[in-house]
Amino acid sequence: MTPNLxxxxxxxxxxxxxxxxxxxxVTTNDLAAILQTKPASVTDMLKKLKTKKLxxxxxxxxxxxxxxxxxxxxxxxxxxxxxxxxxVHTLRFEWDEVHxxxxxxxxxxxxxxxxxxxxxxxxxxxxxxxxxxxxxxGKMSIQHEVNLINLPFNKQAEVTSVRSxxxxxxxxxxxxxxxxxxxxxxxxxxxxxxSIEVKMKNLSPVTISEQLAKALFVRVVAS
Amino acid sequence: MTPNLxxxxxxxxxxxxxxxxxxxxVTTNDLAAILQTKPASVTDMLKKLKTKKLxxxxxxxxxxxxxxxxxxxxxxxxxxxxxxxxxVHTLRFEWDEVHxxxxxxxxxxxxxxxxxxxxxxxxxxxxxxxxxxxxxxGKMSIQHEVNLINLPFNKQAEVTSVRSxxxxxxxxxxxxxxxxxxxxxxxxxxxxxxSIEVKMKNLSPVTISEQLAKALFVRVVAS
DNA sequence: TGATTTTTTTAGATTTGCCTAAAATTTATT
DNA sequence: AATAAATTTTAGGCAAATCTAAAAAAATCA
Ligand SMILES: [Mn+2]
Ligand SMILES: [Mn+2]
Ligand SMILES: [Mn+2]
Ligand SMILES: [Mn+2]
Numbered sequence: 458m459t460p461n462l463x464x465x466x467x468x469x470x471x472x473x474x475x476x477x478x479x480x481x482x483v484t485t486n487d488l489a490a491i492l493q494t495k496p497a498s499v500t501d502m503l504k505k506l507k508t509k510k511l512x513x514x515x516x517x518x519x520x521x522x523x524x525x526x527x528x529x530x531x532x533x534x535x536x537x538x539x540x541x542x543x544x545v546h547t548l549r550f551e552w553d554e555v556h557x558x559x560x561x562x563x564x565x566x567x568x569x570x571x572x573x574x575x576x577x578x579x580x581x582x583x584x585x586x587x588x589x590x591x592x593x594x595g596k597m598s599i600q601h602e603v604n605l606i607n608l609p610f611n612k613q614a615e616v617t618s619v620r621s622x623x624x625x626x627x628x629x630x631x632x633x634x635x636x637x638x639x640x641x642x643x644x645x646x647x648x649x650x651x652s653i654e655v656k657m658k659n660l661s662p663v664t665i666s667e668q669l670a671k672a673l674f675v676r677v678v679a680s
Numbered sequence: 681m682t683p684n685l686x687x688x689x690x691x692x693x694x695x696x697x698x699x700x701x702x703x704x705x706v707t708t709n710d711l712a713a714i715l716q717t718k719p720a721s722v723t724d725m726l727k728k729l730k731t732k733k734l735x736x737x738x739x740x741x742x743x744x745x746x747x748x749x750x751x752x753x754x755x756x757x758x759x760x761x762x763x764x765x766x767x768v769h770t771l772r773f774e775w776d777e778v779h780x781x782x783x784x785x786x787x788x789x790x791x792x793x794x795x796x797x798x799x800x801x802x803x804x805x806x807x808x809x810x811x812x813x814x815x816x817x818g819k820m821s822i823q824h825e826v827n828l829i830n831l832p833f834n835k836q837a838e839v840t841s842v843r844s845x846x847x848x849x850x851x852x853x854x855x856x857x858x859x860x861x862x863x864x865x866x867x868x869x870x871x872x873x874x875s876i877e878v879k880m881k882n883l884s885p886v887t888i889s890e891q892l893a894k895a896l897f898v899r900v901v902a903s
Numbered sequence: 904t905g906a907t908t909t910t911t912t913t914a915g916a917t918t919t920g921c922c923t924a925a926a927a928t929t930t931a932t933t
Numbered sequence: 934a935a936t937a938a939a940t941t942t943t944a945g946g947c948a949a950a951t952c953t954a955a956a957a958a959a960a961t962c963a
Contacts (some may be wrong), residue, residue: 465950485911498951500912505949517911517958548796558790565784573771688920708941721921723942740928740941824910 462509464564467533468492469502470511471563473522474530482519495626532596537563538584538591539574545585546578552585552637553627587618587637588672605673606653608643614675615640621672633663640678685732687787690756691715692725693734696745705742733814755794760786761807761814762797768808769801775808775860776850783874810841810860810897828888828896829876831866837898838863844895856886863901870894 462470472491476483485503487608488497503520506512511526522530540562542557572593575581582598583589589597608614616639619626622659630636644662645654651667665673685693695714699706699739708726712719726743729735734749745753763785767778795816805821806812812820823840831837839862842849853859858879867885868877874890888896 463949486909494950495951495952496911497913501950535836544793548793548800550792550796554792558793561788561790562785565781565788567781567784569773569777570767570771570781573773577771686919709939717920718922719941720923720943724920739943 460566462529465502466506466509466511467529467564468528469499469506470522470530471533471537473512473520474527477521482607499537508513531591531597533563535593536565536571536596538588539571539578539581541584541586542578542581542590543574546581551627552594553622553624556622557676560657583637585637585679586622587616600674601676602674603677604671605643605655605675606651606667606670608675608677610643612647613640613642615657615678616673617674618674619678626672631667633665634660635663635673639659641675683789687754688725689729689732689734690752692722692729692743694756696735696743697750697757699867700744706744715841719865723878734874737844751818752816754820756786758814758816758818759788759794759903761811762794762804764807764809765801765804765813766797769804774850776845776847778808778850779845788860795796806840806846808859808860809845810839823897824899825897827876827894828898829880829893831898833866833901836863836865836901838901839896840898840899842895843897849892849895850893858886858896864898 460525469488469492472488475666476487476491480487485496485499488499492499503514504527507514510523511529511563513523514520518663525618526637532550541552541555544550544558545552575593580592582647583588583600587600587602589600590648591597602617603614605614616635616637619630627669635641639657641655644656647653651670653665653670654662654664655665690710692715695711696706699710705783706842708719708722711722715722722842726735726737729749730737734746734752735743736746737743740741748768752841760782763782764775764778766841767773768775772779775801798816804813806823807895810825814820814856825840826837828837828839841860856899858864858880862880864880867878867879874893876888877885878888879885
């Protein structure tokens, strides 16, 4: 009945985890920026997370999640990404519309619900943005991702994820017929504007700007 | 981002609506009992709901939802029942397991989610307990329900809902092969213990105790 | 190294939703 | 009608999560 963690606590844990992954360490200011709150509020919560054994924290020192904190984070991320997969594949949302709703659904507390949802979706390993979905033990598949800008010529690769989930990006990808899962290879690179030309089976070559290439990640499929 | 109503406010609105439907009027004490809180807390919230134009309220007078309050209640009930239907029909929960989870899911705020879920489920009109699901305008199908104890002899009827969603009831109904949707007719009534004997097609007659009959509601299908 | 800037924490308030105890009001009973 | 009982509201407080302003510590720079 009374939840183990409040939504606020869960949001802090999840974002500490993400920032830790992305930049190795987290600061009070980073967290305040991401959670759209003030540094003073962050400090208050860090103290609370410490008393709940989720965080290692001493005033003015670097802080990081405990093992228990990391496991907790992975379970929240698991729910977030499973719901995103559900929204796109089952309810037919576009993948730029699902994040906000998943931010709410990830806080629904029911072990059974998560496991049944996972089974119904047939245990998906990646969410609609290409991010890996932790399994019920917190393990996730590793993606051998390369930024499209670094993909060598003539290597068959598959689009696995995008940085940024903006509507503008989605619009552009739709226009160019590129999706998560699309197979392509790089045919030309132009030094003038760092644009590249990619080829998808049965389609004519498509030009990709530097900005777009930097937003796309691919996995090499065959040499 | 900031929700229109808090979860606490939504729970009050929904329960005021249900009590109003069930007994014509609501009291501070009733609400406190159902929401597992104290009468003083209820009074606090009633004042808040008044300022939000959801409730007509004057100290010591009877109170009732405004039109806006009733519409709000119906949208919460719509979500609750749609999610219950989803949990049973899509994720294969038993119908005695879904209420708690639906209590959480009903507070997820996304008009689009509700409409997409409704469409995915093919616009169900009754939830797994036989209760009608309001449509997007708040309209719901009326059930012409009769308590099984009052069903005349030899009238073909269909089980439409149950009062109580306990595991114990579910176990008994499973044993007797009775479900929402099961067709039956009453063959005998015994004055000694008010038990009745019902007949389902292709099955031998089954005895139903007074307690069980009072928990089952049916709709007459044919004369 | 000493001064300045940036980051982080503390101090003190505020809002929401809840509590207990006591007062006010309504309803029921003699 | 007067008293007793039940219901409902007020008064005053508490915990969670936030805020602003100010103090403390750390990092940077001259
Ligand atoms: Mn997301
Ligand atoms: Mn995602
Ligand atoms: Mn329910
Ligand atoms: Mn129900």
